[in-house]
Amino acid sequence: MIRFSESITSQQDIDVVVGENALSYLREIQNKKAIFYSSSVNIDFIKPHLEGEYTLVPIKDGEEAKDIQYSLELLKVLFDGGFDRGDYVIAIGGGSVTDTVGFIASTYMRGLNLINVPTTLLGMVDAGIGGKNGVNFGRIKNIIGTFYQPRAIIADLRFLISLPSEEVRKGLAEVIKYGLVLDKELYDFLALNKNSVLSKDPESLEYVVQRSIQDKLSVVKEDERETKGVRIVLNFGHTIGHAIEAGSGFSIPHGYAISVGMVCEAKIAEEMGYSEEGVVEDSVWILSHYNLPISIDELSSKIDLKEALFALSKDKKVRNGVLLMPFPTRIGDWKRVEVPIETLKGFAEQCLK
CATH class of the missing domain: 3.40.50.1970 (Rossmann fold)
Known part of the structure; x- marks a missing residue:
């Protein structure tokens, strides 16, 4: 303990x-x-x-x-x-x-x-x-x-112990988020310990949960009330993920939606020139490693693109037509970027078709 x-x-x-x-x-x-x-x-x-x-x-x-x-x-x-x-x-x-x-x-x-x-x-x-x-x-x-x-x-x-394996995987999407933008050591642990994590080995779960809590609390400590633009890192994958949820009529589980959302947002970061080479591939690999979806084709429900894009435009983080987004620059690191909402909708449309 x-x-x-x-x-x-x-x-x-x-x-x-x-x-x-x-x-x-x-x-x-x-x-x-x-x-x-x-x-x-x-x-x-x-x-x-x-x-x-x-x-x-x-x-x-x-x-x-x-x-x-x-x-x-x-x-x-x-x-x-x-x-x-x-x-x-x-x-x-x-x-x-x-x-x-x-x-x-x-x-x-x-x-x-x-x-x-x-x-x-x-x-x-x-x-x-x-x-x-x-x-x-x-x-x-x-x-x-x-x-x-x-x-x-x-x-x-x-x-x-009694949690279905699917529920464990949904939770692991958030754990992987920490690894991708905040904690390379956690990313490496997940990469090397898939079987023990998925089999709910107590020692592995203890490490994963403890590390995740510490990662989130370290961000909250720096920006508790979301006034400094630091806490937005916890939204990685969630901007597109929430649009996916809305476009599916909220039938897609949150963990699966943000899994696809992280891939989309990593691709946007790469296309806009903020990510080092290999970040998208490493993101796709770790999510696939844990049998999490990496594209909308792997989701159980169809996405209404119009509804998804509408939800994106109504994101509560939009200010004056611009959205602050956390982009992964390398595994375990990130950068805050201002993205015009119309630019983001263009990228999202490509990803969600």
Whole structure:
């Protein structure tokens, strides 16, 4: 088991625990606890690690969990339970759960102690990290939200034992992202340890999850609120990936969409002269190595090009007709580039036909 702390703000450190018995961290909490958990999580797996006074609250998963009205219902649980700012709110589940619970923890009494316990690989390496919490309003995703860092991130690898191999691969797309633009050492590890990673070897998973968390937290520490143009590196593959998702009517899983998105964006970076020779080939190779899609022909749904390009033009990162994008310059390194939206749409059209 690996345990370390990272200081994101001057106010607090984030404890990170990764391993097969990471949930044991919960025994250290003596204050009152509100434990919001996805209905898909086996709570009997968690109960042995709970001590003192706690309230178990099963909650919805997916987009249902992210509706603002549902957040008000969850806030009432804290109010009725007499929770105060010394108490803890614990989110156990996937990205929609950590999003929603992070939001209510940050708003109730202007902030209770939050602990994220992601139960999927995608959650452990991305969704449960970084402090961005958002809920939906008026059919618009994540339009209401906060930046609020958890007190702890607990990545207990036992949650991954029963995870289907396909779900592992979806999460690995985000891991590969870190390798391509931030961490060559992680890229090299993935290149050499495919079988142990895909077979969910505990030692290999521990390294992959720990390294991914450290990579993301290092970026968040430098640009927590996305004001310095540094945090955009975490969007590598996501600009085109989100367009793919929209063009498929959101039937393409996120991990597969950003996998194709990373290939497209690496090609754009090369064509615009920002990438060293071989970056596209290395990106394609590592994604194929893990059986992830590298073109829209490998996706399970057709892409409506018109819808994809429309989504691209409405990207929330567009400013005055220009989009800031992170381009890989070499494996493990990147550069921030201003790309006119019309130029980007031209490249995207080539990639998505």
